[in-house]
Amino acid sequence: xxxxxxxxxxxxxxxxxxxxxxxxxxxxxxxxxxxxxxxxxxxxxxxxxxxxxxxxxxxxxxxxxxxxxxxxxxxxxxxxxxxxxxxxxxxxxxxxxxxxxxxxxxxxxxxxxxxxxxxxxx
Amino acid sequence: xxxxxxxxxxxxxxxxxxxxxxxxxxxxxxxxxxxxxxxxxxxxxxxxxxxxxxxxxxxxxxxxxxxxxxxxxxxxxxxxxxxxxxxxxxxxxxxxxxxxxxxxxxxxxxxxxxxxxxxxxx
DNA sequence: ATATGTGCAAAGTGTTTGCACTCGC
DNA sequence: GCGAGTGCAAACACTTTGCACATAT
Numbered sequence: 001x002x003x004x005x006x007x008x009x010x011x012x013x014x015x016x017x018x019x020x021x022x023x024x025x026x027x028x029x030x031x032x033x034x035x036x037x038x039x040x041x042x043x044x045x046x047x048x049x050x051x052x053x054x055x056x057x058x059x060x061x062x063x064x065x066x067x068x069x070x071x072x073x074x075x076x077x078x079x080x081x082x083x084x085x086x087x088x089x090x091x092x093x094x095x096x097x098x099x100x101x102x103x104x105x106x107x108x109x110x111x112x113x114x115x116x117x118x119x120x121x122x
Numbered sequence: 123x124x125x126x127x128x129x130x131x132x133x134x135x136x137x138x139x140x141x142x143x144x145x146x147x148x149x150x151x152x153x154x155x156x157x158x159x160x161x162x163x164x165x166x167x168x169x170x171x172x173x174x175x176x177x178x179x180x181x182x183x184x185x186x187x188x189x190x191x192x193x194x195x196x197x198x199x200x201x202x203x204x205x206x207x208x209x210x211x212x213x214x215x216x217x218x219x220x221x222x223x224x225x226x227x228x229x230x231x232x233x234x235x236x237x238x239x240x241x242x243x244x
Numbered sequence: 245a246t247a248t249g250t251g252c253a254a255a256g257t258g259t260t261t262g263c264a265c266t267c268g269c
Numbered sequence: 270g271c272g273a274g275t276g277c278a279a280a281c282a283c284t285t286t287g288c289a290c291a292t293a294t
Contacts, residue, residue, distance in 0.1 A: 036251050101238040110230040116223040124274055158276050183258055
């Protein structure tokens with residue numbers, strides 16, 4: 001694991017706001033100013049392949065998530081922030097009777113709306 | 123409603139395969155060879171704003187869906203095809219206790235895996 | 245020495261936009 | 270004639286890639 005990969009990994013692991021690649025770059029630069037966006041992307045993809053972080057595909061570019069496993073997300077359409085949603089029972093989605101023909105590997109659940117911060121700003 | 127908007131609208135309404143913008147363009151060109159990709163995008167977006175079609179955001183570009191309302195999708199990671207999933211009870215997602223602070227407008231549920239066609243090809 | 249990884253710039257994708265022109269009313 | 274809509278090309282945002290150089294075993 002190169003220095004750069006470690007910096008990228010730390011940036012994601014220490015973020016709870018599902019950062020975009022640009023946000024990861026900014027956080028890496030605080031620690032290693034010479035790091036490059038291409039390197040960030042390469043390492044994010046490597047970390048995903050290694051299964052130690054996850055990608056969340058939402059509006060405004062992909063986000064990177066330290067939390068593994070299936071869990072729902074909420075994205076605010078105003079500020080584009082993404083948060084985990086706790087306590088959602090996704091088991092109901094398994095009983096789909098769909099696996100008979102197709103192999104289901106992944107379940108993406110994303111709720112969209114307006115977060116309480118943006119609601120209060122009117 | 124311009125001729126072009128009508129052609130775009132028909133292309134989506136008569137497709138059951140959740141076409142991409144490129145696929146919509148191809149189908150429009152069969153009927154109106156002079157039509158342009160920018161026009162397709164503009165009209166797709168207008169139709170979405172009018173609420174007569176829906177956008178489905180998945181890998182490999184957005185898809186356009188004649189079926190309105192919340193319903194789950196399955197996307198094959200091999201051939202990228204997208205199909206509707208029937209008979210999934212998404213009501214379980216409403217009981218999220220999340221709406222207290224945030225306004226939820228939309229629920230996206232996408233299953234990913236390998237479709238039976240691609241499974242059989244090995 | 246060798247393989248792996250980096251930084252940079254360039255290319256690639258999918259989508260949107262500025263502008264002059266055209267069409268239907 | 271006027272406003273909405275078109276076609277084209279250029280711009281855009283995000284991501285990947287080719288290549289020469291650096292780095293660590």
